[in-house]
Amino acid sequence: MKNILIKWREWRNHKYLPFIVIIITAICLFFLLIGNVKESKYDFELFQLSPDTIRAVKTMEDSVKTEEERKKTEQEVPAVYQFQDETAANQAAITKSIFDSVLHVKENANAEDTTATLVDKLKKDMEELAENASYVPLNDDMLVILLNQNNIILDDSKTKLSELVETTLSEPIRMENVSISREKIGQQINNNFVYSQDYKNVLSSIAKTSIVATEVVNESLTEERIEQAKASVEPTRILQGQILVQKGEIIDREVYRQLELLGMLTNKASYRPYLGVVLFVGLTMWVLFGQTIIRKEQTINNSKNLIVVAFSVILSVLMMKVIQSVAYNFDVIIAFLFPTAMVAMLVYLLVNERAAYISNFVSAAYAGIIFQEGYTNVFQMEASLYILFGGVAGIFAMQRMHTNSQILRSSLIVSSINIVFILFYLLMTKASYEFTDILFYVGAAMLSGVLSGAMTIGILPFFESFFGILSTMRLIELSNPNHPLLKKILTETPGTYHHSLMVANLAEAACEAIGANGLLARVGCYYHDIGKTNRPGFFIENQVNGYNPHDNLSPEASRDIIIAHAVDGAKILRKHKLPTEIVDVAAQHHGTSLLKFFYFKEKETNSNVKEEDYRYPGPKPQTKEIAIISVADSVEAAVRSMKEPDADKIQKLIQSIIKDKLLDGQFNECDLSLKEIKKMEESFCTTMNGTFHSRIEYPK
Numbered sequence: 120m121k122n123i124l125i126k127w128r129e130w131r132n133h134k135y136l137p138f139i140v141i142i143i144t145a146i147c148l149f150f151l152l153i154g155n156v157k158e159s160k161y162d163f164e165l166f167q168l169s170p171d172t173i174r175a176v177k178t179m180e181d182s183v184k185t186e187e188e189r190k191k192t193e194q195e196v197p198a199v200y201q202f203q204d205e206t207a208a209n210q211a212a213i214t215k216s217i218f219d220s221v222l223h224v225k226e227n228a229n230a231e232d233t234t235a236t237l238v239d240k241l242k243k244d245m246e247e248l249a250e251n252a253s254y255v256p257l258n259d260d261m262l263v264i265l266l267n268q269n270n271i272i273l274d275d276s277k278t279k280l281s282e283l284v285e286t287t288l289s290e291p292i293r294m295e296n297v298s299i300s301r302e303k304i305g306q307q308i309n310n311n312f313v314y315s316q317d318y319k320n321v322l323s324s325i326a327k328t329s330i331v332a333t334e335v336v337n338e339s340l341t342e343e344r345i346e347q348a349k350a351s352v353e354p355t356r357i358l359q360g361q362i363l364v365q366k367g368e369i370i371d372r373e374v375y376r377q378l379e380l381l382g383m384l385t386n387k388a389s390y391r392p393y394l395g396v397v398l399f400v401g402l403t404m405w406v407l408f409g410q411t412i413i414r415k416e417q418t419i420n421n422s423k424n425l426i427v428v429a430f431s432v433i434l435s436v437l438m439m440k441v442i443q444s445v446a447y448n449f450d451v452i453i454a455f456l457f458p459t460a461m462v463a464m465l466v467y468l469l470v471n472e473r474a475a476y477i478s479n480f481v482s483a484a485y486a487g488i489i490f491q492e493g494y495t496n497v498f499q500m501e502a503s504l505y506i507l508f509g510g511v512a513g514i515f516a517m518q519r520m521h522t523n524s525q526i527l528r529s530s531l532i533v534s535s536i537n538i539v540f541i542l543f544y545l546l547m548t549k550a551s552y553e554f555t556d557i558l559f560y561v562g563a564a565m566l567s568g569v570l571s572g573a574m575t576i577g578i579l580p581f582f583e584s585f586f587g588i589l590s591t592m593r594l595i596e597l598s599n600p601n602h603p604l605l606k607k608i609l610t611e612t613p614g615t616y617h618h619s620l621m622v623a624n625l626a627e628a629a630c631e632a633i634g635a636n637g638l639l640a641r642v643g644c645y646y647h648d649i650g651k652t653n654r655p656g657f658f659i660e661n662q663v664n665g666y667n668p669h670d671n672l673s674p675e676a677s678r679d680i681i682i683a684h685a686v687d688g689a690k691i692l693r694k695h696k697l698p699t700e701i702v703d704v705a706a707q708h709h710g711t712s713l714l715k716f717f718y719f720k721e722k723e724t725n726s727n728v729k730e731e732d733y734r735y736p737g738p739k740p741q742t743k744e745i746a747i748i749s750v751a752d753s754v755e756a757a758v759r760s761m762k763e764p765d766a767d768k769i770q771k772l773i774q775s776i777i778k779d780k781l782l783d784g785q786f787n788e789c790d791l792s793l794k795e796i797k798k799m800e801e802s803f804c805t806t807m808n809g810t811f812h813s814r815i816e817y818p819k
Contacts, residue, residue: 136422141408144429145400148485151436152396155443155489163384165375169364175357179381184355196348199340200293203333207288210329211281213248217325218277220244221265238262261321268318276314280322283307284329291334301327357381399488403481407432423586424470428478434578435462435482439489446490451556454490454502455541455563459509460516460533460571461578464526467517468575468590469582479510501544505537512536513571526592530572537564589698594642597701604649604695611652614660618755619644621810625751626744629802633795635743643704644748646697650688650705654680660756674721678714682735685709707745708752710785711737739788746789747799750777758807766808773803 163169224241241262257265265273283304292300305323312319357363357377364374378384407428439457446453462482467475487503516529541564545552552560583590596602600609609616623644630637648658655661657668657680669677688705711734718733740746753776758769777800780786786796 137408137425140422140425140429141404144407144433145404147433148403148436149396149400151433151440152400152485152488153393154440155491163370163375163378165370165372167370169366169368169370169374172366173363173378173383175361175363175377175381179357180354181357181377181380183376183380185352188355189349189352192348192352193345196341196345198336199344200291200334201337201340202291203335204289206331206333207285210288210331211285214281214284214325214329215277216248217245218265218273218280220248221262221268222270222273225266225270234263234266237266241266257321257324261324264317264321272314272318276312276318276322279312280308280326284326287330288333292330292332293334294332297330297332301330304330396488399484403432403484406477406481423588424474427469427582427586427588428466428474430582431462431466431478432481432485436485436489439486443489451559452490452501453563454486454499455505455537455560456567456570457486457502457506458570458574459506459537459567460513460530461574463510464513464517464529464571464575465578465582467514468579468592469586469588472514472518475510475514479507479514483507483510505540505544508540509533509537509567509571526576527569527572530568530570530575532568533571534565534568537567540564587699589639589700591638593698594638597697598638598642598645604691604697605645607652608645608649612648612655612658612661614662615648615651615655615658618660618759619646619648621755621759622647622748622751624810625755625803625806626748628806629747629751629799630744632798632802633743633747635747639700640744640748643701643708643744644751646688646692646701647704647708647748647752648684648688649691650684650686652691653684653687657681658684674717678717678721678733681714681717685735703741704745704748707738707740708749709735710739710749710780711735712749712780712783712785739785742789743791743795746786746791749785750780750799751803753780754803754807764807766804769807770804773800773807 220241224237224244228237238259242259245257245262268276287300287304304326308319308323308326312322314322357380363377364370368374370378375384407425439454442453442457460479463475463479466478483503483506486506487499490499490502512533512535513529516532517526538561541560545557545560579590579592582588583593599605605616608619623641626640626644627637629635630640651658651661657677659667672680685706685708689702692702692705713730714733714735718728718730721728721733740749754773757772757776758764761768761772777796781796791799
């Protein structure tokens with residue numbers, strides 16, 4: 120294990136490590152998702168006996184059955200009829216026109232006109248009438264009978280017949296009933312009209328040809344009704360898990376067609392789902408990699424944190440696969456048992472808030488794929504949204520909660536958000552639920568939130584030790600005054616303890632001003648001078664009664680004692696297995712700065728003294744936080760030793776200290792910019808002015 124950690128520390132800053140991490144993560148996630156798109160295939164022939172009971176592997180619409188149902192529904196839709204009330208008046212007018220034509224021909228007849236001539240004239244009028252109206256011309260014999268009637272009879276019959284036609288057509292008559300209506304009107308003429316039989320036969324023919332359908336099909340409205348009926352037909356679906364054929368039954372054409380439709384035959388193998396998984400994994404890896412490389416300063420800031428995010432996502436997907444593997448044994452959606460905020464809370468504590476949001480988004484996306492109910496559905500949206508909202512709730516809850524007990528309390532907030540989402544889900548779904556189902560879903564939502572906190576607490580130490588990560592929760596634990604090392608500082612070096620608290624206030628405020636880790640700086644300050652506990656009396660803040668043992672020592676001896684506190688402090692912290700970041704603060708907070716007092720004291724008697732002999736061994740500060748601590752340490756000691764400090768004096772002193780360290784090259788190995796140095800200076804001035812403000816002098 121130790122060798123693995125050593126190799127990891129060698130590799131974690133390698134420039135190609137992020138690419139390797141992304142590739143390995145993508146491969147792992149691809150193979151985890153393969154099972155969700157891999158289809159069952161059979162090598163069957165038509166009309167063979169099925170060797171097994173075969174169930175549908177996915178839910179899919181049976182388009183053939185759906186179309187059959189729609190055609191059946193189309194045939195059942197009745198035609199929409201529309202009554203045309205103007206037909207009666209039109210046909211009555213046509214009837215009158217026939218008699219008017221006969222009267223016109225007779226009135227304009229000449230003495231030399233024969234019956235045949237009159238018939239020809241009348242036929243011409245009838246043909247014109249037939250061209251412009253719904254009318255069937257009479258034959259020659261009928262026209263002769265009409266011409267032989269006197270005008271009184273013609274006028275009388277015109278009136279009676281047109282009224283009879285109009286009355287008959289005022290009732291709805293469909294095409295299939297036209298013949299019945301014609302027979303009926305013929306009988307009425309024979310029974311009620313008092314004319315010669317030949318003439319009544321002509322009148323009956325005229326009346327029958329005048330009878331047409333008054334209630335006709337409205338084609339557009341009928342077509343609209345048909346389309347509505349077809350649209351209302353629910354698609355016929357082959358449901359996931361539905362039995363297609365029992366063991367020993369014949370695979371007929373219908374079963375074979377369904378197997379073919381579902382892609383369960385070997386001759387229908389498809390690589391599209393696999394390509395889809397590749398694209399999906401590629402998208403999620405782009406999110407992780409893009410946020411790591413492109414916006415390095417704002418999110419996951421190194422390979423170590425990228426591995427934490429990737430490992431967290433893989434862990435969440437593995438848990439989803441376990442839950443999904445037993446989901447078919449339950450009638451309820453057990454995906455709601457998944458700890459929704461686990462990944463978000465874990466990454467928030469180990470990396471930062473932005474990385475937590477990224478991890479939560481990616482985990483929710485994978486949940487939609489893994490918990491889907493069929494291949495026709497790309498995502499199960501309720502699972503994705505459930506994890507998305509739960510994760511966001513976890514991040515919000517964790518912003519002010521870091522200890523174990525507080526994490527468990529924050530998990531209750533996650534539970535409450537989960538319950539709200541579950542209630543939304545139950546209200547929005549059309550299915551009806553039994554009381555036991557509702558009880559399960561609410562209980563699953565509560566358990567999901569509690570599991571999120573419990574698993575975060577359980578997994579966190581593993582991540583911290585394996586990846587060498589100093590989490591926020593770990594820092595807060597180290598800041599507890601009851602920690603044995605802090606008690607040691609307080610009891611053995613109370614002056615150093617007070618000095619450390621003051622430096623911590625300065626450093627934390629400055630770090631927050633430039634966007635560095637203020638909490639790390641504060642906790643590092645608590646332990647940075649623990650090496651002084653080996654010889655507490657040799658440091659001025661712990662001296663009492665004005666006695667200074669350095670007065671009786673040579674500069675070389677004093678130098679060795681003072682310089683040793685940085686090395687001794689690092690040893691003590693390593694011995695107690697404190698995080699590397701805290702050890703680095705103790706070792707680097709003086710960098711390679713010069714012990715000016717003892718150097719110049721030695722120079723008074725030894726002009727050949729080397730400056731290097733009076734410098735701390737270093738190394739120089741490697742991070743912004745340690746650089747700020749080094750300045751804060753000097754500022755606090757210098758300002759505390761000032762007589763009658765005011766704002767102007769404090770500012771000049773701080774500027775002098777910063778300038779001295781800058782010219783001495785103490786900031787050369789950290790990425791502290793000049794702009795950040797200016798902000799650091801302003802923060803120190805503000806904090807020190809608040810500490811050494813003027814006070815009212817009380818009267819004696």
